[in-house]
Amino acid sequence: MTPRRIIGQPRRRVDGRAKVTGQTRFADDIILPRMLHCRLLRSTHPHARIVSIDTGKAEQLDGVHLVLTGESFPIAYGILPVSHDEHALCRDKVRFVGDPVAAVIARDEVTAESAVNLIDVVYGPLRTFAEPAESLAHDEPRIHDYGDHGNVHKAVSLQFGDVDAAMAAADHVFDDVFFFEGNTHLPIEQHASVAVKDPDGKLVIYTSTQTPHYLHRALAKALAMPAAHIRVVATPNGGGFGGKSDPFNHELVVAKAAMLLDRPVKICLNREEVFYCHRGRHPVTMRFRTGVTRDGKITALDLQTLLDGGSYGSYGVASTFYTGALQTVTYDIPRYRFRGCRVFTNKPPCGPKRGHGTPQSRFGQEVQLDKIAEHLKRDPAGLRLGMIAPPDSLTANYLRVGTIGLAECITKVVERSNWKDKFRKLPLGRGVGLACSSYLSGAGMPINWNDLPHSGVQLKLDRSGGVTVFCGATEIGQGSDDVLVGIVAEVLGIDPFDVRAVTGDTDLTPVDLGSYSSRVTLMMGNAAIQAAERARAIVAGPVAAKLGVPADRLVFADRRVFDSEQPDRSVTFQEAVCIAEARVGTIGTTGSYTPPKAAGHFKGGGVGPSPTYSYTAAVVEVDVDAETGWITVPRVWIAHDIGCALNPTLVRGQVEGSVYMGLGEALMEEQAFRRLPPRLSSALVHKFPSMLEYKSPTSLDMPEIVTDLIEHPDPRGPFGAKEVGQGPLLPIMPAVANAVYDAVGVRVDQIPVSPEKILRALQAKAAGKPARVGPASFPDVAWPEPLLVTPPHEGGDGRASNEPDRRLRRKAEAGVEATAGVRS
Template identity: 65%
Template sequence: MAVGSDGRGLRVVGKPVRKVDGLSKCAGVTLFADDIVLPRMLFCKLHRAPVPHARIVRVDISKAARMPGVMAVLTGKDLPIPFGILPVSQDEHALCLDKVRFVGDPVAAVAAVDEDTAFDAMNAIEVEYEPLDAMMSIEEAIRKPSPRIHEYGDEGNIHKKIALEFGDVERGFHDADQVFEDTFYYEGSTHLPMEQHAAVAAVDPDGKLTVWSSTQTPHYVHRALAKVLNMPPARIRVIACPNGGGFGGKSDPFNHEIVVAKLSLLIGRPVKVTLTREEVFYCHRGRHPVLMQIKTGVTRDGAIKAMHFKSYLDGGGYGSYGVASTYYTGALQTVTYPVENYKFDGLRCFTNKPPCGPKRGHGTPQPRFALEVHLDKIAERLGIDPAALRLGHLVPPQSLTANYLRVGSMGLAKCIDAVVEGSGWKQKFRHLPSGKGIGLACSSYICGAGLPIYWNNMPHTGVQLKLDRGGGVAVFCGEIDIGQGSDTVLAQVVAEVLGIDPYDIRIVFGDTDLTPVDLGSYSSRVTLMMGNAAIQAAERARELLATAVSEKLGIPAERVGFGGGQVFDVEGPERALSFADAVVAAEARFGTIGTVGSYTPPPSAARYKGSGVGPSPAYSYSAAVVELDVDPRTGWVRVDRVHLAHDVGRCINPVLVVGQVEGSVYMGLGEALMEEQVFRANRGGVHRQPSLLEYKSPTTMEMPDVVTYIIEDPDPNGPFGAKEVGQGPLLPIAPAVVNAVYDAVGVRIDEVPVTPEKILKALDSPAKRFGPKGVPEVRWPDPIRVPTPWEGGTGRAAADRRPAEARR
């Protein structure tokens, strides 16, 4: 399409179009999963384990089953087939079979005529446990290989161990002028969507099952239901309801979805489950707590000769996305500043806590925090301004990194320039009065994963269009709007190509019966992938219309233009048909007008084992400057202002981009300053604060001003050049806060959240630091050694692996 790199020529894309679902949400008519009420509907409650790690000796459901109004009671035996989001981690059961792995693991389920009865019945279930030793921390899980939480995994309670080396880090450290080493810890946190998960299941008289759910991934729920219920997928329909917030927390197939489906099949009536807030904390799949060690060799001017990054993830009780999360903690260090030689060792432990998984930024905020604080320290030691250090060493656009990630457009320089200029960085950095600080950090994030979660060679997304004689366009896509605005992006992209008003488009989304598969709203994949598929579908429709109109107007098809609801002769726009008439002409010429588009990411350059994580069609970039006050008497931090510049490639809708930036900054600040998903190891492993009062989500009173700068550096792989914005802007917040705290009071807080207590402790300490002391002893496997592109590598592992001893 003829669009300049400045976006000129676009009519809908780039405009602050009102969200197509905005008014419905503001009128309160949008139906979320818990808003669905069906005739004869029953209510389900889950009985959850009160112990963190135990064998189930006996489950007595007799009292519950006898209670009036109770229609059915299920236990693990009724759903014995395991499931899990990753094919390598099929380790969950809808209801625990023989073991429970965290406080809150569901053991039994009831369906009853009302919620009161279901509640009483749930509490009447009696379970006898044989307690097992519980692992409550990374250190403990590494130290104690038994009892094993799972019978699979690399060893003991280590779920996964990874060692990768690109180039030769020892040589790199040798060549470096200076080598720096730091240890960091990033506490776990949870998504805390305002909507508690809910699901409704109903069975048709002919045995077809429908499940409505607040899920970000209806396709994966569909697959899990088919597997666990042992039913043909064709008999199962999953409808994703608009999510009342997701942030990654609704990306796994969940116990409760499977349980209500099973109950509904057994009883023949609709069954609903709505989780309490406490149960949402048990679903979790949030940010992994990660302990990290980073060692970097640099030249005098700050070029990175070698980096060795180690990460230790606290995975919780199940696999979830954890294997991918672990790889992600080592993947994206290379896409911002060139790393000549890179080594990554990563492991994930099983612990007796709710499973961790993908939270906004999936596996990358933790290493990014470590890297950006580490760089801030290096800049100071080298006597280089931290902004200048970064600007001096940026990954070039259209290049390959040491670990074979293909960077396309790369607007980080413009991002840094924007926040440096906008914040008055040069006047402020190291010049503010004591107690006031300014800090900078950068980041990058993927725009969708290059490979699907389960191996297949089908598209990652599909879009279908149906054009109506009245000029309306129905767009079918399996995507689901979780608040990020994907419905609007879809409408804008189709409207742009067809030259119509986005409000003349009806979106049909997230329905496995009606819409083509989209893998789901995760990994910031939707705008890029769905957008490309939508362009393809719309261009195919446009071609049909152009042919019909060209015949009608007697002009060549290339001269047919689309815009403003008209289909016209570009050399004489007065010769035009309305879009509706153009559809009529096309339908007369070709029959019913329906087209499809789909998208598969380009093949990755990385071909080594483990290279499934990291490659993406494009990478977004962000730079943040945080300005804050620290009270040295109390340690209290007050963030005054955040400047954030984000390279979104092409802005499809600026007001939505700004909204994603502000929301990411908010969530980043929550993690940086107060949010913690933590447990009482000495009190039976219970969650420390499973409520909205105790889990500290910042209120209006804590939110600082955010100045957003939208940077557009179109990427050839993005729809109209667009890249992601939903997750990337969260990443630089925590390190920028920590760097600003150092600027304000001269202490290094090498872990988040940065609480006033930690600041006071650091101020009182001789090292002026608060953070982890070191990392546990671990025997890492021999790394998979991959020669870098500049060593003439091909993206594959070297055939001859040198023994580990020789490499030390």
């Protein structure tokens, strides 16, 4: 095999020049002739019936072209088929402060804003729900009229093997409760969209979305238009992190308005509104009961999670399952019970943020392992090395694990950080903590269950020697365009600069499901390899004939095609394409990727499967002032099992960016809410929807980061690559908490680990109380009967013994979707 010229080399990303010259065109940078501007009126009530809306004064204001209300949007939509519970503008009730109620389209933003203030809405306030405990305690009024019951959106219960027996047989059972506060993505780019009726009368929308395909579906459904008449162009996202993965109200509103007015309509949300879009990290309370043998093996895990979902479904059902999905992928857990519950509250909807549902329970598990190690008098690194899940195996909950580089990751950070000289040996106030994680390289199941490919790539080669690659993947900063171009250039032996990428455009590009679940590199990458290899084969045949050498001896490299045995027998790549085009006609190829089928056939078995999983280990060093609790992080060592680093510059950026975001979550970021005294006010508001008060670390708050990449190619990934965008975030939060314990001997079982909490724990310790801050107990949840699934190693077939026929259930679910659409 020829050595790789591009893959594995640190390289300027293909869109690098555009980004440093300010030429990358984000959605709000689009300015079109005759463009109108939209502003939304948002609810000032957390939970209320809409009694009446009077838009008369707004409509009469000079410069106003259109005022829309929920009446114009009768059809519901949502990202998951099981929770189509959103309308572009609220129809009968509002569910949180910030819920969009009306829209004004006017000649400029100032006029639109003035008109918005002229709209009179009469609200009939309803009881509000701020915390999950309230939602569990009161079934009425229901925030939504669908869901499992009352204000419980979803409660799930799964059991893999006889967990109680395994607990009873364990030498120790550890029982801990943790809380992870919600936080948000805070992309620097505020969401923006421009919708246009094109000259053919079709709809085009340019928008900052991570998932143009799902927005395409939502627009078709909610606006009752043929999907073929809608074009969604995902503009490069100025940061996504999961926060631009849902179809959003404002996108539907400007689309509708542009079609009605036949003029371009733009909206750019202000920062407060971005906080209301949210879809960020769910606040999760969790209880881990873990049975352990005296030599440090896990016999069983019994996990309960309670998610505060906010006011809409969003990805919530998937988020719920994800809180319980990946524990077994990391560690060998032979028996497992998972119960998860998501409730509705009157706050902006939670959804997928980097790590989607898994960071919360990762925090709990890794902190509990630290406690277990201490109890067993074991080194936390050694304990983990002894319990890593076996590679190429099927877990108790039927996730198929591929290569596992976790042991190397742990060994690497232990060595790099001088762990053995530091752990429990540093002076008071300084400490180190270790934690591990794993993450999906793409969700194995699509959101809309079907047998279609998850990613498609098309290639066009022509006589110019240039190559154009088309793919629906969405550039959100992670470098997907660069991965796409780099792979095509490598396979065809040309320079990345010779390849033009057309991405994220539902008219021009084949479907890729979107930039979520760390799926793009693996899925788009495999599709791109397939398309490029097919193109290479098309070119190789005629060139081989022309050069008089066997096709399998041809090498494509350095913009040439040559005989591997006599390299001077060659043509340029451009000549090669011309030879082939003359022989076979216009050259175009496709590639596509569909992940392997899930091994689990029980309800919920669709969340968690992935073609392969990445692994990470991190050591965090902290400085804690024992007098005040003040905490800083001077250093982080992190090792990530990536399989193969396609462009190491970008990979390092993803790892360091994950550490950054993880430290923000660990130390300071909170999506917090505030109620006013109930006797005086029914207000329930976001405490500080601003970039000043939502604390995001600055350049002065960042530690040194030492990054190591573990590269054992995984056969399922393109050139062996696995994901890197999300996994490295996960170990940071628990590693910080574990380091605090090493530094000052107190447990903060709650994120964020703020100085106030550390000091409270220190004071408790000084007073002879448990040296801990965290939730006292897990709330009572009325769990459904668990689905009983026998683990594979006990002879199970992946089906639940007590579940009705799944085909019948699917039909029932389709019914739920239809009903939700009508009712909500």
